[in-house]
Amino acid sequence: MQASRYPALFRIPLHALISIALLATGVALRIADPQPVSRLRLSVFDSYLRAAPRAVDPSYPVRIVAIDEASLARAGQWPWPRSMLAELTSRLQQAGAKSITFDLVLAEPDRLSPDALLRSLDGQSVNAAIVSEISRLPSNDERFAKAIASAPVVLGVAGEAYSGRGIAPYRGGISFAGDDPRMFVHAYSGGVESLPILSQAARGIGAVNWVPSEDQIVRRIPLLVAIGGKLYPSQALEALRVGTGQSTIFVKSSGGSGVEAFGSQTGIEHVRVGQTVLPTTERGELWLKFSPSDPHRTISAGSILDGSFNPADIQARHIFIGATATGLLDLRATPLAASIPGVEIEAQALEQMLSSEHLIRPAYATGLEIAFIVLFGALVAWMIARSGALIAAIVGGMAIAGIVALSWLAYSRAGLLFDPVYPGLAIALLYLGTSLTSYVQSEIERAEIRSAFGHYVSPSVVSEIAKHPDRLKLGGDERDVTLLFADVRGFSKLSEGLQPDELVRFVNRLFTPLADTILDHRGTIDKFMGDAVMAFWNAPLRDDEHAKNACRAALVMLADVARFNAKQSEESGLRGETFVPVRLGIGLNTGACVVGNVGSPQRFDYSVLGDAVNVAARFEEATKTFGADIVVGERTAADVPSFAFLELGTVMPRGKDRPERIFALIGDETFVASGEFAELKTAHAAYLAATSAGGERTAALEKCRQLCPPSIAGYYRDDLGRARTAATST
Numbered sequence: 001m002q003a004s005r006y007p008a009l010f011r012i013p014l015h016a017l018i019s020i021a022l023l024a025t026g027v028a029l030r031i032a033d034p035q036p037v038s039r040l041r042l043s044v045f046d047s048y049l050r051a052a053p054r055a056v057d058p059s060y061p062v063r064i065v066a067i068d069e070a071s072l073a074r075a076g077q078w079p080w081p082r083s084m085l086a087e088l089t090s091r092l093q094q095a096g097a098k099s100i101t102f103d104l105v106l107a108e109p110d111r112l113s114p115d116a117l118l119r120s121l122d123g124q125s126v127n128a129a130i131v132s133e134i135s136r137l138p139s140n141d142e143r144f145a146k147a148i149a150s151a152p153v154v155l156g157v158a159g160e161a162y163s164g165r166g167i168a169p170y171r172g173g174i175s176f177a178g179d180d181p182r183m184f185v186h187a188y189s190g191g192v193e194s195l196p197i198l199s200q201a202a203r204g205i206g207a208v209n210w211v212p213s214e215d216q217i218v219r220r221i222p223l224l225v226a227i228g229g230k231l232y233p234s235q236a237l238e239a240l241r242v243g244t245g246q247s248t249i250f251v252k253s254s255g256g257s258g259v260e261a262f263g264s265q266t267g268i269e270h271v272r273v274g275q276t277v278l279p280t281t282e283r284g285e286l287w288l289k290f291s292p293s294d295p296h297r298t299i300s301a302g303s304i305l306d307g308s309f310n311p312a313d314i315q316a317r318h319i320f321i322g323a324t325a326t327g328l329l330d331l332r333a334t335p336l337a338a339s340i341p342g343v344e345i346e347a348q349a350l351e352q353m354l355s356s357e358h359l360i361r362p363a364y365a366t367g368l369e370i371a372f373i374v375l376f377g378a379l380v381a382w383m384i385a386r387s388g389a390l391i392a393a394i395v396g397g398m399a400i401a402g403i404v405a406l407s408w409l410a411y412s413r414a415g416l417l418f419d420p421v422y423p424g425l426a427i428a429l430l431y432l433g434t435s436l437t438s439y440v441q442s443e444i445e446r447a448e449i450r451s452a453f454g455h456y457v458s459p460s461v462v463s464e465i466a467k468h469p470d471r472l473k474l475g476g477d478e479r480d481v482t483l484l485f486a487d488v489r490g491f492s493k494l495s496e497g498l499q500p501d502e503l504v505r506f507v508n509r510l511f512t513p514l515a516d517t518i519l520d521h522r523g524t525i526d527k528f529m530g531d532a533v534m535a536f537w538n539a540p541l542r543d544d545e546h547a548k549n550a551c552r553a554a555l556v557m558l559a560d561v562a563r564f565n566a567k568q569s570e571e572s573g574l575r576g577e578t579f580v581p582v583r584l585g586i587g588l589n590t591g592a593c594v595v596g597n598v599g600s601p602q603r604f605d606y607s608v609l610g611d612a613v614n615v616a617a618r619f620e621e622a623t624k625t626f627g628a629d630i631v632v633g634e635r636t637a638a639d640v641p642s643f644a645f646l647e648l649g650t651v652m653p654r655g656k657d658r659p660e661r662i663f664a665l666i667g668d669e670t671f672v673a674s675g676e677f678a679e680l681k682t683a684h685a686a687y688l689a690a691t692s693a694g695g696e697r698t699a700a701l702e703k704c705r706q707l708c709p710p711s712i713a714g715y716y717r718d719d720l721g722r723a724r725t726a727a728t729s730t
Contacts, residue, residue, distance in 0.1 A: 019381035022433045026373050026426035030366070035214055041419040042213060045359075046335035048411045053336060054291040054357050061354050062347045063317050064298045065092070066324040071302035078328060082110040082140035084305065086147035088321070091304050093151035095314035099243030101154040101235055103322030103330075103343040105208060106194040110140040145201040154204035154238050159188025159227040167193040170205060170232050172241060173248035174224075178256025184267045185284045186211055187226040204242040206235030210332065210345065211285070217333045220285040221349050223271050223278060224251065235320075236349035237273065243318045246274045251284070266363065276353060279360045287359035289415065290336045290348055297347065298324065318354075320347045361417040372403060372423045377430045389435045396431050400424040476596040482537045482550040482588060482636060483613055484523070485620035486514065486557060489583035491531035507531070510582060513560040521553035522546075526607050532620075536608050539595040547590050547639035551665055554586045554630050558711055587620030588665065589633040618653035619662060625651075627714025628664035637663045644672045646684050646712065664712045671709075680707040687716075 029037055065088070067078060075084060085102075092100050114137040138146075148155075157167055167190075174181075186209070193199055207225045212218050223237045233241065233249055241249060250273075254266040267282025280286055301321065303309040322343025323330045331339040352358060362368075376399040383392035400420075407420035488494070488510070495503050511533060518525055518535045522543050526534040535553075537546035565581045572579035591612025598607045619631045626648045637645045644667035650659040671677050683703040690697035705716045 013385075016381075016385075019378070019430065019434050022430045023374060023377045023381075026377065026430065027370050030370055030373065030422060030426070037422055038213075039215065040421045040425070042215075042217075042219065044407075044419060044421045045219070045411075045417055046217075048408065048417075049290060049335045052412055054289040054352065054355070056291045056294045056297070057351060057355060060297055060313075061317055062297070062351045063313060063319050064324070064341075064343055064347050065301050065304055065319055065321045066298045066341070066343075067301050067322065067328070068298075068324045069326075070300050071305075072325055074302035075305055078323070078325075081112040082106070082144035083112075086140070086144040088301060088304055089144070089147040089151050089153060091307070091309075092314055092319055093147075095309075095311040096316055097152070097314050097319045098316055099152045099154060099204075099239045099318045101204075101206070101239045101318070101320045101346070102156060103208060103235065103320055103346055104194075105156045105158050105192055106198055107192050109195065110144075113139040113141060115139055141195055141197055145197045148198060148201040152204075152242050153202045154206050154235060154242055155194045155199055155202045156208040156235055157191055157193040157199075157205055157227065157232060159186075159191045159207060159209050159225050159232075161188055163188070163190030163192070165190040165192060166228050167191045167230075168196070168199060168205075169230050172204065172233070172238070174231050174233070174251065175248055176251035176253055176256070178253035178269075179265050179267075181224055181251045181253055181268055181284060182226045182229070182231060183265060184253065184282055185224045185226050185231070186222050189228065191227040204238040205232065206238030207232045208235055210342070212332070217335060218288070218345055219335060220281065220287050221345065222283070222285050223280060224249075224268075224284040234346075234349070236346045236353065237271065237278075239318055239320070239346075239350050240276065240353050241273050244274050244276070249273055273353075276356070278353060279358055281361060282363070286349060286352070287361060287417065288334075288345070288349060289352055289357060289359045290334055291351070292336060293340055293344065297344075318347075318350055320350075322346070357415065359411075359415050359417055365416075365418055369419055369423050372399075373426045376423075377427050380427055380431050381434045384431070384434050389431075392431060392435075396427050400427060476594055477539070478592060478594050479538060479542070480546075480590060481539055481593050481595065481608055481612070482546045482590045482639075483593075483608065483616035484518070484533075484535045484537075484550055484554060485587045485617050486533050486535075486554075487585050487620055488531040489585055489624070490580070494580055494582065510561075510564055513564065514557050514584075517553050517556045517560055521549045521556070523550065523553055524606070527605070536593075536595070539608065540606065547636050548643070550588055550590075551632070551636065551640050551643050552668060554588060554665060555668055557586065558584060558629055584629060585620055585623030586630045587616050587618070587623065587632075588630065588636050589616035589619055590635040590639055591615065591633075614655065615653050615660065618651065619660075622648075622651050622662060626662070626664070627712070627717060629711040629714075630665040632663045632665045634661040634663070637665075642669045642672060643667065644677050646681065647688065648715065664715065666709050666712050676707060680704065683707060 067080075072078060089100060188209070193205070194202075199205060207222070207227070209222065209225055210218055211220065211222055221234055221236065223234050225232055225234070237249065241247075249271060251271050252269045254269070256269065268280050268284040270280055271278045271284065278286055299309055299313055320343050322341060324341040324343065330342040332342050332345055333339055334345070376396070380392050380396040380399070383395050400423075403418075403423055404420040407418045410416035410418050495506075498506060511528065514533060515525060518533075521537075522541075523535045523537050524539060526536060535550075537543055537550045543549060561582055561584045565579075569579045569581070589612050591610065593608040593610030593612050595608045596606070598605055598609065615633065619633060622631045623629060628648060631648065632645065637643075643665060645663040645665055648662045648664050650661050652659045667677060683700055687697050687700035687704050690700055701716055705713070708716060
């Protein structure tokens with residue numbers, strides 16, 4: 001009952017069902033985007049970046065003041081006193097830096113401040129005048145705060161995932177259109193900030209958090225984060241705001257002006273500072289288009305402190321101060337390098353913002369990739385079913401090559417990131433899956449063909465059908481065939497006195513070599529009918545020489561019977577029994593028939609239907625009347641002119657309205673070339689002429705009896721003066 005409700009489902013081919021299942025799996029995996037799939041996509045983006053990175057701006061608008069090994073050798077171990085940082089800040093401000101960003105979070109008071117030193121001397125004998133003098137000195141943090149207050153400085157804050165510590169709110173302006181950005185950005189429950197005295201003096205506060213991919217490679221940085229429910233810009237974004245003199249950061253999210261979300265909260269569209277628009281991911285991240293590391297981008301902090309630097313390298317530039325010394329362990333992995341200092345990532349992010357040379361992963365990219373998978377996956381599956389695996393492979397290969405080329409062009413020309421790997425891999429796996437399905441189906445079909453035809457045709461024909469099933473048309477195919485009916489003469493008398501098991505053995509011994517002969521000559525056995533066999537040629541596979549192969553098989557069958565008789569006679573003699581030789585009558589006819597599966601869905605046979613079948617059966621019956629072992633129709637004799645035929649006369653088959661000329665087949669090409677056949681043919685023509693004219697035919701008849709082979713001897717043996725012309729009927 002259930003199956004009848006969904007009849008269409010059960011009519012869908014297995015190939016189509018497998019293709020649909022593979023396509024659905026591929027799309028579902030892309031939507032779920034598990035780590036292996038996302039890593040494939042990121043790996044190709046990395047390869048693009050390595051092939052065509054962002055070019056280094058020779059004007060170096062962003063410089064890194066590095067706390068490197070040379071600086072540590074000059075100024076001492078890290079951390080340096082805040083007074084030294086104050087000196088560093090003042091020198092950079094005097095040189096005309098646009099912005100000065102410390103890639104640091106200075107959360108603890110300076111332990112080298114004068115007041116801290118006094119506390120460390122507690123309990124020791126120190127001159128009171130010295131203590132009084134030191135206590136009047138400002139702390140290093142105060143000195144640093146004073147330097148910060150007069151310079152465009154950005155300090156850092158850091159979000160902490162499992163912290164309840166609150167930090168001061170961001171003092172700059174963040175305005176948004178559309179959904180609240182806090183719904184989408186990376187969020188932290190608490191955080192840590194620089195000392196209030198320092199933070200309040202700074203013009204900007206930026207988050208130092210970075211969010212690597214699962215493989216710990218930095219490919220994006222968050223432009224905005226939420227710490228304790230409050231929004232903060234990244235250090236690079238804040239450096240851009242401070243350095244360009246802007247007061248507000250604008251954020252456009254889903255639902256904002258010009259951003260179509262259709263009621264969905266799809267995330268952040270872009271971030272804007274002044275006239276600089278930064279495209280982001282839905283989480284407010286900026287894809288980084290790295291440039292190769294360049295030593296000219298970096299200035300040693302030691303050269304700033306000792307005054308040996310060139311002020312022109314600082315003037316009108318954005319400055320990032322951070323650790324690059326290996327021992328300070330601030331190293332990150334990027335697509336271009338196994339490790340670079342973390343401060344360089346911030347500096348390169350700001351360079352990218354200033355150059356407007358961005359990488360963009362469009363919001364529609366995923367949908368476009370899924371559409372490609374569905375469209376070309378379905379095309380490949382259809383091509384496999386329609387045109388075969390080779391054409392489908394060519395189409396699929398061209399599709400994969402096309403998406404790779406388009407993906408590269410989109411990256412190199414417009415900075416757009418489209419994934420060619422997963423769609424290409426999905427199509428390749430679909431091709432393999434459907435090809436395997438087609439292969440299994442083909443093997444099943446071949447097995448069915450072998451099973452269905454193994455009892456009817458020779459193994460070589462079965463093999464050919466299995467290799468080329470397209471050449472086989474089942475269910476009804478009209479074509480010319482040559483039919484053979486063979487019947488054992490006097491079978492009732494032969495079977496007398498035999499027990500049932502003896503009779504079965506007798507029949508099997510007789511028909512086994514006859515069946516083998518039919519199969520060996522590319523014939524198809526239709527059926528066995530007691531003491532008779534029916535076969536045909538030119539189906540299921542076409543055979544241009546079907547009439548010749550059928551005639552040759554009939555001659556060999558007579559030879560098989562002769563060998564059978566000799567063997568049986570020998571065995572009967574040993575047993576002291578009388579053996580009655582077996583005689584075979586064979587009728588051959590060629591004509592148009594319908595070949596195919598005949599019967600019902602539960603029981604059917606591969607057989608032939610048509611008038612030519614009935615006529616062939618009548619020719620077999622005519623062997624009794626005419627005394628010839630093989631009787632052949634006119635069409636068959638005409639199709640095999642190289643064989644030895646003798647005309648017997650005409651017959652009027654039952655149900656026919658005109659007589660049929662018949663011939664006796666007595667030999668193949670070898671016998672035709674012999675002088676014996678030439679004499680017999682001449683004598684037979686004379687005999688037929690005398691019979692037709694009603695004249696003397698004794699001499700011709702005697703001559704024919706002397707020359708004829710056993711297969712036609714009966715024709716001449718019992719001459720009763722009959723006129724073997726058109727009057728004979730079977």
